[in-house]
Amino acid sequence: MTATWDPPNTTDPILSVRQILALERVLAGDPEVVAGSAHLDRPVRWVHVAEAPDVGVMLTGGEMVLTTGVLLAGDEHKQAEYIQSLHRAEAAAVVLGLGRAFPAPPDAMRRAADRCGLPLVVLHRPFPFAELTEEVQSRLVRRKFAAVSLSESVRTALTGLITAGAPLQRLLDEVAVHSGCPVVVTNLAHRVLATAGERSAVDDVLRDWERIARQAGGSAGDGWIRAELGGRGERWGQIMLCGHRGDTATGRLLADRAAEALVLHRMLGGGSAHTWEEQSAQSLLTDLVSGVVPARQLLPRARAAGLPVNRRTFVPLVVRDAEPAQLERILRLLGLPGLVAELTERTTAVLLSLARDQDAAALAAHFAARLHDESAGPRTVVAAAGARTVWDDVPVGLREAQHVADAVADTAAALDLPTVVRLKDVHLRGLVRLLRDDPHVQSFAERELDGLLCGNGTDQDLLGVLRTYLATGRNKSRTAQLHHVSRPALYRRLEAIQTRLGVDLDDFEQAASVHIALLAHDAQQQ
Structure with missing residues (x-):
């Protein structure tokens, strides 16, 4: 039975036995695979015409040997030994032209080829071997040149991005464009650090990531191609092309060029002060807080x-004025699974993931107490939203925790706050912050504080005193202590504030009005 073949991939830097047999000139010889059909995807390094029975000693591996077998006719032992010698030399395949020496496929060669797993192809019609060698050699040269060209093109593009200080994501986007498939970077524990490619395709890959990643392992089957990331004898991750539809050799080349670029990117600092792990968590939590991407789509x-x-x-927790690295270390010490990501210069989100039978409130308090015990600073605030058992509710919880943290940010030292601050603890501050964008509230704040909003250093100092004085419930001793001034000095500043604003701070209603205006003003500055 004559085999049928798929057309060769012209972007492949090498040719397989299967691709050579699909060439128009070869098809003219009516090829038939009579043995070793399971090994037709072997790469062919060269095509060699040889009639010598001991041709195996002249090969270096990867050759497709063309022969008429004229010196093997009539001797089954020589025929079997000929196939075995080619197998020992790691030849890619042997092509036998049927004719005077062998009018039909020889059984001895076929049996030996089946035992060795060496593809044996016979040509039923006369065929000029010189045409085949010329065709294949020229194609191999062109493809090798194309592979070098592609390699240099990818390297140049990625190096240019690194030189320009591009972030990791930009490099991966470039790799995804060249590979035409999802690209995933992981650490050695298979945790995803970054992805690139069409969003729906990436989500399909991530949906069952742990099983898929471990199943793919180190193989390149089914278009899963990976390259190790590391340097100086130490591995720290890998980049994977997931479902690459092109040939394996091109995929490996792309993965290798990408790995080289990522290692260089990391060595040079990656254009960011954050590690890839931190950038991954930051991207995920930022997307959750913003609500731009539905939570369900972020679950993979x-x-x-x-x-x-x-x-x-x-x-959901939001911490003000604490280092992300410190928060991650405390999570590890307490054995609490979670993600940590810096949202702004002073604000860090922490998302704890607890078992259903664990006490969420107690563990959040334990985390906050440990943070405060480490002397994180008097302004450190741990804000929390209520525990969520549904993933889709997490974004609302993170935004609530952020709102709570922001509401007390500027007066944390003056307020008597609990270890974990919640929405019920921010009272009027929370309400005013929610209304900060209302034009009426903005106008009210400007009108009430007009005498202290000139913007010079003295005004800022007086605003700080006023803020502390009102936050402490008009406690003069506490205010003087927090501002490191004497009582007489504080009295002079309070008198200046009342004169500037034209109010009497001993009058509860006037003090409350100024307090609300100041809360609104501070909320508008955040």
Whole structure:
């Protein structure tokens, strides 16, 4: 039976036995695979015409040998030994032209080729071997040149991005364009650090990431091609092309060029002060807080990042004035699974993922107490939203925790706050912050504080005193202590404030009005 073949991939830097047999000139010889059909995807390095029985000693591996077998006719032992010698030399395949020496496929060669797993192809019609060698050699040269050209093109593009200080994501986007498939960067624990490619395709890959990643392992089957990331004898991750539709050799080339660029990017600092792990968490939590991407679409990313998500209780926290590295260390010490990401210069989000039978409130308090015990600073605030058992509710919880943290940010030292601050603890501050964008509230704040909003240093100092004085419930001793001034000095400043604003701060209603205006003013500055 004559085989049928798929057309060769012209972007492949090498040719396989299968692709050579699909060439028009070869098809003219009516090829038939009579043995070793399971090995037709072997790469062919060269095509060699040889009639010598001991041709195997002249080969270096990867050759397709063309022969008429004229010196093998009539001797089955020589025929079998000929196939075995080619197998020992790691030849890619042998092509036998049927004719005077062998009018039909020889059984001895066929049996030996089947035992060795060496593709044996016979040509039923006369065929000029010189045409085939010329065709294949020229194609191999062109493809090798194309491979070098592609390699240099990718390297140049990625190097240019690194030189320009591009972030990791920009490099991966470039790799995804060249590979035409999702690109995933992981650490050694298979946790996803970054992705690129068409969003729906990436989500399909991440949906069952742990199983897929471990199943793919180190193989390049089914278009899963990976390259190790590391340097100086130490591995720290890998980049994977997921479902690459092109040939394996091109995929490996792209993965290798990408790996080289990522290692260089990391060595040079990656254009960011954050590690890739931190950037991954930051991207995920920022997307959750913003609400631009539906939470359900972010679930595969969270799972792939190593956050437990099945039947869990999620505790959204936002911490002001603490280092993300410190928060991550405390989570590890307490054995609490979670993600940590810096949202702004002073604000860090922490998303805890707890088992359903764990006490979420107690563990959040334990985390906050440990943070305060480490002398994180008098202004450090741990704000929390209520625990969520549904993933879709996490974004609302994070925004609530952020709102609480921002509401007390500027007066944390003056307020008697609990270890974990919640919405019920911010009272009027929370309401005013929600209304900060209302034009009427903005106008009210400007009108009430007009005498202190000139913007010079003295005004800023007086505003700070006023803020503390009102936040402490008009406690003069506490205010003087916090501002490191004597009582007489504080009295002079309070008198200046009342004169500037034209109010009597001993009058409850006037003090309350100024307090609300100041809360609104501070909220508008955030």
